[in-house]
Amino acid sequence: MKFSYTILFIIISYFLFNCNQKTELTIHVLQFNIWQEGTIIEGGFDAIVNEIIRTKSDLIAFSEVRNYNKINFNEHIIEALKDKGYTYYAQKSQDTGLLSKYPIISQTALYPVINDHGSITKAIINVLGEEIAFYSGHLDYLNCALYLPRGYDGSTWKKLDNPITNIDTIQKVNLVSKRDEAIDVFIKDAKNEIKQGRIVIYGGDNNEPSHLDWIEANKNRYDHHGVVINWRNTFELQKAGFTDVYREKYPNPITHPGFTYPANNKDIPIEKLAWSPDADDRDRIDFIFYYPDDRLKLNDVKIVGPKGDIVRNKRITETTNDEFIEPFAIWPTDHKAILASFSLTY
Template sequence: MSTRFAFGIGLVVALLVGAMGAGDGRSTATASDRRDTPLRVMAFNIFLGGTYNGGEENLRQIVEFVRAERPDVVFMVETYGSGATIEEGLNEGLPPDRRYRGIQITREPGQPADDDNLWLFTRYPVAEVYPRVTDAPVTSFHFGGARLTMPSGREVNVFTVWLDALERAWFPTDATALDRAYGFEPGHTEEQIAATDHSARYAKAVTILEQILPRLVPDEDAPVVIGGDLNTLSAYDWSKRFAGAYSHEGLTVDWPVTNAFADAGFTDTYRDVYPDAGRYPGRTWSPYWGFGYSPARIDYVWTRGRGLDVASSHTRTDRLPRHEGAAVDEEYPFYSDHGALVTDLVVEGGGGAPFGRPRLDRDRPVAPPERPKGRPVDAGGVSATSEQSGFEAGRVLDGDPDTFWASSFAPAQPLPEAITLDLEKPRTVTGLRYVGHLIGRYYEEPGYVAGIDRYRLSVSRDGEHFVQVGSGRLERDRRPQWIPVERGTSGAVRYVRLTADEGFTDHAGAAELTAYERR
């Protein structure tokens, strides 16, 4: 298995960025020389034209989000009829020399107007838009790009890519990690998981790397940037080196597609900046459907060529602060079901920085879930404001994370919904351990039929008069989460209530709930 990273030959590092914060993340270059050119690129699958989750308002916010990141090049996937609107929004109020040019990559003969999957947006002059690819099984629905000109005349080749989602790569990975974590019989072997790449993705990746690219860019030293959605995971991330990382559960998967990119001399820019895949998983799937248990990094920026260096990289999976709290934010925590990936590159000898030099952002390391404080309490009973037949409230106490409580969805009950634990006698409660339900371990979607987004935690001595002691927002994933008591309760309490004010698909649910008390 190849886990190597291909670095450009003869790189000149203008300034090592060693004081950008603690942790394993690192930056390999920065455009400090006036002759060098910073090149910020973004890979972003906007999910069905950006209007599925929130309509035109969400699309408007996508444009504001992209503008806030200040990319020079955007590799956009699932654009689907929104390209012209996005181009217009990106350019609103900009002077002519700072405007973006939108390039429709997907342009199959006779295609419907809203079937334009891939687009490319660039602020740099376009020397050539490459011809539509016709190398079966790859079409312009999967790959295409352009050659850009830097201020000095140096050229950079940029390509947007999308590889098939079926068969899913992440779902069996996540399911098998969950099986191992909870002692279930694994539903997939490591070889079966890796084989999902061979259904369609691998053949397309090899065609791109061995046929299309050599024809379009015959000079192997020429700078090339490929960005987009590969719908598969990283062989480096899932190598033996990280088998012991939290939520990997000993899994090692030799992913063929990302191996092919590495073997072709490409650098995985995010992992180049953050070599520790355990602390920096870089997950981009899925802020909408739920991050699940194991991390899914399926969106990439790859680079190859002389004089093209990596400076920094970061992911985005939350809305801008000014967009939080709006109606569209309640059900859709981000603008898409994919996170966005931004990478800062340096083009050596590019001729300066016509669009300025962006501040280099960094991802924060991801720690395992917070450990509960105190000792667990065996609740004697549980009740809920509503429950669906077959998904009764008592399931949160059965010790089986594969069963769960769900509030009524036939008929539907509007939120808020609440579930209350009876601890049988007064206790000094420190918090609640919450596990979101695991249904969907073997399905094509995470299966969040019911879950809790925004919550309130309340306690009571008599079961009638409750005092709120905490509130917040839970992650849409399957890892245990700690809900602390944030305010004092003036003594011991018998009842602990978790209220769901917002939930995925407007239903509340939980697989396991455990109260903890002070030791």
């Protein structure tokens, strides 16, 4: 029988085509400050579980993991999700935590919490053969300089005689915190992961605003009192090549301010929500960053949580163009969460 080179060409072409085909997977990343593990509000822990399920989150970065009463929070939440028919992976951590639908290869306390000055936890996660270096940050809440232009001390939250608007003074107070040390550790470590070919994603409550938000166009809004400032840590992240998902999707902070704090939690007395009761301290302090990679494409970003905020000790409903996924019932925290959807090619 005479062999046909045409048939051979077709067979080889078929296998080459199929070997080179790429598959796309959608992954949902949730950054979630859970306010002392959901213990501040009745039913808060169950609400955390329900929001993870409702948002179909694959990778979750938690802030305020405490392991109260010697109960491993990550084990607790894995079991609660398992009871509802969902499988997740996690390892014990403190202050920050990571939850994943995909196996965790390794986990480290990259910037361990010391005296409640913030932390960053890191995990290497295997997502169908692609390795993601996923980081969860909860940065130092003290020397919180965003309160100074609003007329409050950023460590005691006592009202000042006058707002502080000198940028050098604000930056000096900001750098007394441990936030910059934590971000510098992250950037150094992430660059090493990038060199190893891993995808890098960071989610965190940074307790510091974005330099992309405190701009000339809104210097007289939200009690900025004329301050235009390059907030150090988002500026350093951008300089190192990282992308803020919210500002990539919504570059205009006037139409889409993206406030994440203080959220109007209807089930909490207002005095527990307002740290500077005579000021408008709405800000975007919760973030998801990623390092641009051909395998990763940002699809969408939404705010998860109540549409309302706290302004001068009053509950208000926002009229911005931000897109919200509002809670069905209980919201477990005083922050809003950030949900980013990516396409992962593997």
